[in-house]
Amino acid sequence: MENIKELDREYIANTYARADVLFTSGQGAQIFDDQGKSYIDLGAGIAVNIFGCADEGWRNAVVEQLSKLQHMSNLYYTEPCVKLAKLLCERSGMKRVFFGNSGAEANECAIKTARKWAFDKYGDESYSTIITLKGSFHGRTITTLSATGQEEFHTKFGPFTPGFVYASAQDAADVERLAKEHKCCAVMMELCQGEGGVNALEREYVNQVVEIAEKYGMLTIVDEVQTGNGRTGTLYAYMQYGFTPDIVSTAKGLGGGLPLGACLLGERVQDTLDAGSHGSTFGGNPVACAGAYNIISRIDDKLLEDVRKKSAIARRELEGSKGIKSVSGLGLMIGIECEKPAGEVVSEALKRGVIALTAHGKVRLVPPLTITEEQLTRAITILKEVIAE
Numbered sequence: 001m002e003n004i005k006e007l008d009r010e011y012i013a014n015t016y017a018r019a020d021v022l023f024t025s026g027q028g029a030q031i032f033d034d035q036g037k038s039y040i041d042l043g044a045g046i047a048v049n050i051f052g053c054a055d056e057g058w059r060n061a062v063v064e065q066l067s068k069l070q071h072m073s074n075l076y077y078t079e080p081c082v083k084l085a086k087l088l089c090e091r092s093g094m095k096r097v098f099f100g101n102s103g104a105e106a107n108e109c110a111i112k113t114a115r116k117w118a119f120d121k122y123g124d125e126s127y128s129t130i131i132t133l134k135g136s137f138h139g140r141t142i143t144t145l146s147a148t149g150q151e152e153f154h155t156k157f158g159p160f161t162p163g164f165v166y167a168s169a170q171d172a173a174d175v176e177r178l179a180k181e182h183k184c185c186a187v188m189m190e191l192c193q194g195e196g197g198v199n200a201l202e203r204e205y206v207n208q209v210v211e212i213a214e215k216y217g218m219l220t221i222v223d224e225v226q227t228g229n230g231r232t233g234t235l236y237a238y239m240q241y242g243f244t245p246d247i248v249s250t251a252k253g254l255g256g257g258l259p260l261g262a263c264l265l266g267e268r269v270q271d272t273l274d275a276g277s278h279g280s281t282f283g284g285n286p287v288a289c290a291g292a293y294n295i296i297s298r299i300d301d302k303l304l305e306d307v308r309k310k311s312a313i314a315r316r317e318l319e320g321s322k323g324i325k326s327v328s329g330l331g332l333m334i335g336i337e338c339e340k341p342a343g344e345v346v347s348e349a350l351k352r353g354v355i356a357l358t359a360h361g362k363v364r365l366v367p368p369l370t371i372t373e374e375q376l377t378r379a380i381t382i383l384k385e386v387i388a389e
């Protein structure tokens with residue numbers, strides 16, 4: 001362990017403040033470190049390991065594809081990405097899919113598609129502005145940092161990509177004001193802001209934003225990188241808001257632990273991208289897509305009902321407990337506002353065998369959807385003890 005830590009400090013770029021633990025294996029929501037200590041995982045690698053560690057069905061699908069063909073250029077047809085795209089479209093109502101490798105890349109595609117759609121419509125690039133929401137997080141590339149509606153991400157790496165304006169979340173009048181002031185092609189939102197503090201947008205507000213988008217000729221883009229793939233209790237969060245977006249970006253849980261991002265294109269933009277206008281060497285990788293197909297095909301009504309049930313159990317346990325000011329979120333994406341600093345809670349919980357995350361001053365829980373009720377309540381009991389002390 002010491003050796004790995006030293007080598008990490010010497011050779012890995014200093015972008016991560018790592019916790020003092022070396023994880024080596026796991027099964028479902030149980031993870032082991034190099035000392036053999038067991039942890040209950042409420043983080044899932046930041047909402048990625050949607051079926052936990054070493055899930056048998058996902059692993060078999062990955063291994064089977066791995067032993068046949070691990071990669072082929074997008075210049076040729078391959079089966080796994082096509083099967084996955086068809087399944088995603090059938091389940092979402094979207095029409096076509098562009099595959100990349102991460103959330104940021106899925107959002108880059110969403111942004112490019114919206115701008116190209118406006119270019120095709122108006123014949124020039126003047127309608128290129130995208131309204132995003134304050135408190136949002138859309139990625140770490142220069143453009144997705146620009147899209148992110150948090151000032152702290154808009155320094156040190158400039159110049160940033162122009163063409164983003166930021167509306168107050170939960171304030172539809174602010175969206176309309178920006179739509180009037182700028183030539184906009186789209187409004188982009190996370191229906192439950194993850195990094196920004198696990199805050200779900202209100203249904204009425206979202207419906208007003210959709211109406212404003214319609215009125216001002218803007219597309220709706222929903223960033224489901226974190227909320228997608230069953231996390232919030234529906235396959236995609238928009239499905240509980242009563243509208244169908246024009247573009248949906250997703251990643252994280254989609255690949256179940258392998259890098260995979262997808263930009264789902266609705267009817268109005270299904271033909272916006274043409275040959276040569278966008279691409280990604282690894283996008284639609286057969287191994288990642290074979291695993292994702294297994295995952296998406298298993299996120300059925302029963303599993304989603306289970307997610308909602310576990311969410312209710314967790315919230316019931318947490319709400320009103322000593323030291324907890326509020327509980328927020330959707331499904332198994334839960335934010336806990338504590339009297340204690342969130343970072344302290346998370347590091348003490350880790351010492352006691354519970355993996356949790358922070359999000360903008362809150363404790364964030366995004367466990368594997370397959371966590372057992374027993375594991376969930378045990379982990380929450382430990383968390384509550386830490387928070388109450």
Ligand SMILES: Cc1ncc(COP(=O)(O)O)c(C=O)c1O
Nearest residue numbers: 102103104137138139194225226
């Ligand atoms: C809502 C949202 N969008 C985009 C991203 C960026 O995803 P990635 O880190 O895979 O590029 C994240 C990552 O946390 C996210 O939560």
